[in-house]
Amino acid sequence: MKAIVQDRYGPPEALTLAEVDTPVPAPDEVLVRVEAAALNAYDWHIVRGDPRMSRLSFGRSRPRARIRGRDFAGRVEAVGAHVREVRPGDAVFGDLGDANGAFAEYVCVPATLVAPKPANLTPQQAAALPLAGVTALMGLADVGQVQAGQRVLVNGASGGVGTLAVQLATALGATVTGVCSTRNVDLVRSLGADHVVDYTREDFTRDARRHDLVFDLVGNRSLTALRRALTPTGTLVLSGGGVYGGGSLLGPVWLLARGQLLAPLVRQRIVALATTPSRQHLDTLRAHAEAGRLTPVIDRTYPLHEVPRALRYLEGEHARAKVVITI
Known part of the structure; x- marks a missing residue:
C-alpha cells in the first residue's frame, strides 16, 4: 500500500x-x-x-x-x-x-x-x-464541567480544536466568547459564539468580562494574564500544543508545567489537559454531530x-x- x-x-x-x-x-x-x-x-x-x-x-x-x-x-x-x-x-x-x-x-x-x-x-x-473533538470535549465537559448559563472563553477559537469547542460549549448551554484574528471573526460568530474578540484589536485578558472557564488552545499568554480573565473561582484549561515558531527545548510544555506547579497555590482551578482517545468520547461526538450540534x-x-x-x-x-x- x-x-x-x-x-x-x-x-x-x-x-x-x-x-x-x-x-x-x-x-x-x-x-x-x-x-x-x-x-x-x-x-x-x-x-x-x-x-x-x-x-x-x-x-x-x-x-x-x-x-x-x-x-x-x-x-x-x-x-x-x-x-x-x-x-x-x-x-x-x-x-x-x-x-x-x-x-x-x-x-x-x-x-x-x-x-x-x-x-x-x-x-x-x-x-x-477525533483528536480535535475529544480535546474539546474533555476540556469542556470532563475537566471543565461546563454547565448551562456559565461563561466560557475559547482562546484560539478558529483552529481545529477551537471551532469544535465553540460549538460544544454552545451545545452545553454556555455563553461563549471566541478569540481569533480579524479574518476569522465571522466564522467564529457563525459557529455560535455570543461574543467574538479580535485579538489584533483587543486584549481579552484586559477586558472587564470575567469567565467561569478559559480554554487556552494557543499558549501565547502568561498564566497571570489568563487568570485575569477568570472569575475568582473559575477554571483555566491549558491545551496550548499548537504550531508555533519551533526550535525550543520545551515549547508550550513549559506553560503547562508552570500551570501545574501554580495550581495548588491558588483558588482558581488550573488544569493541563491530557487527551486520550476512547470509544466513549467518539460516541459522544457522533451523537452531537448527528443531532446537528457539531459540524x-x-x-x-x-x-x-x-x-x-x-x-x-x-x-x-x-x-x-x-x-x-x-x-
Missing part, C-alpha cells in the same frame, strides 16, 4: 510517499481502508521533533512510528478474531493515538478506538473530528502524496479549522 513515512526529524519535506506492506490486524484490531485523514498540530510536532524534549517519548533519533497521521475515517476491511463490535463494510472513524499510521491507504487500529461514522458527515468531516469546518483538502505541502500550509498560513487528506 501507499503511505506517508518519516525516517528522520526535519521539515515537512522529511516526509515521503512510499510503498509499504499492508498491515494485518491482530486479534483485537480492525483493518480500515482509509478514505480521509486529518492533520493536527500533533503531526507537526512529531515531524519536527519539536519541542526537543518530546523526542524522549516520540523517539530520540527518529519517530518510533514510521507512518504519520492519527485521525482517520474509512471502511472496515477485515477484523481480528476477537472483534465483535464492528464488521467488514462498516463506516468508522477514530484516533490512533501515539501509534500513528493514518496517512496511508490502510491502517490497523484497536477495535476500542473506532466508532461508527456520524451518518450525516462525509468521510472528510468525520476524519476531522467540523474544513479549510482545505489535499491528496495523500501532498501531505508535506498540507503540513507546510498548516505551519505557515495560520490555517483555520481543519486540513484534511483525501485517500
Whole structure:
C-alpha cells in the first residue's frame, strides 16, 4: 500500500510517499481502508521533533512510528478474531493515538478506538473530528464541567480544536466568547459564539468580562494574564500544543508545567489537559454531530502524496479549522 513515512526529524519535506506492506490486524484490531485523514498540530510536532524534549517519548533519533497521521475515517476491511463490535463494510472513524499510521491507504487500529461514522458527515468531516473533538470535549465537559448559563472563553477559537469547542460549549448551554484574528471573526460568530474578540484589536485578558472557564488552545499568554480573565473561582484549561515558531527545548510544555506547579497555590482551578482517545468520547461526538450540534469546518483538502505541502500550509498560513487528506 501507499503511505506517508518519516525516517528522520526535519521539515515537512522529511516526509515521503512510499510503498509499504499492508498491515494485518491482530486479534483485537480492525483493518480500515482509509478514505480521509486529518492533520493536527500533533503531526507537526512529531515531524519536527519539536519541542526537543518530546523526542524522549516520540523517539530520540527518529519517530518510533514510521507512518504519520492519527485521525482517520474509512471502511472496515477485515477484523481480528476477537472483534465483535464492528464488521467488514462498516463506516468508522477514530484516533490512533501515539501509534500513528493514518496517512496511508490502510491502517490497523484497536477495535476500542473506532466508532461508527456520524451518518450525516462525509468521510472528510468525520476524519476531522477525533483528536480535535475529544480535546474539546474533555476540556469542556470532563475537566471543565461546563454547565448551562456559565461563561466560557475559547482562546484560539478558529483552529481545529477551537471551532469544535465553540460549538460544544454552545451545545452545553454556555455563553461563549471566541478569540481569533480579524479574518476569522465571522466564522467564529457563525459557529455560535455570543461574543467574538479580535485579538489584533483587543486584549481579552484586559477586558472587564470575567469567565467561569478559559480554554487556552494557543499558549501565547502568561498564566497571570489568563487568570485575569477568570472569575475568582473559575477554571483555566491549558491545551496550548499548537504550531508555533519551533526550535525550543520545551515549547508550550513549559506553560503547562508552570500551570501545574501554580495550581495548588491558588483558588482558581488550573488544569493541563491530557487527551486520550476512547470509544466513549467518539460516541459522544457522533451523537452531537448527528443531532446537528457539531459540524467540523474544513479549510482545505489535499491528496495523500501532498501531505508535506498540507503540513507546510498548516505551519505557515495560520490555517483555520481543519486540513484534511483525501485517500
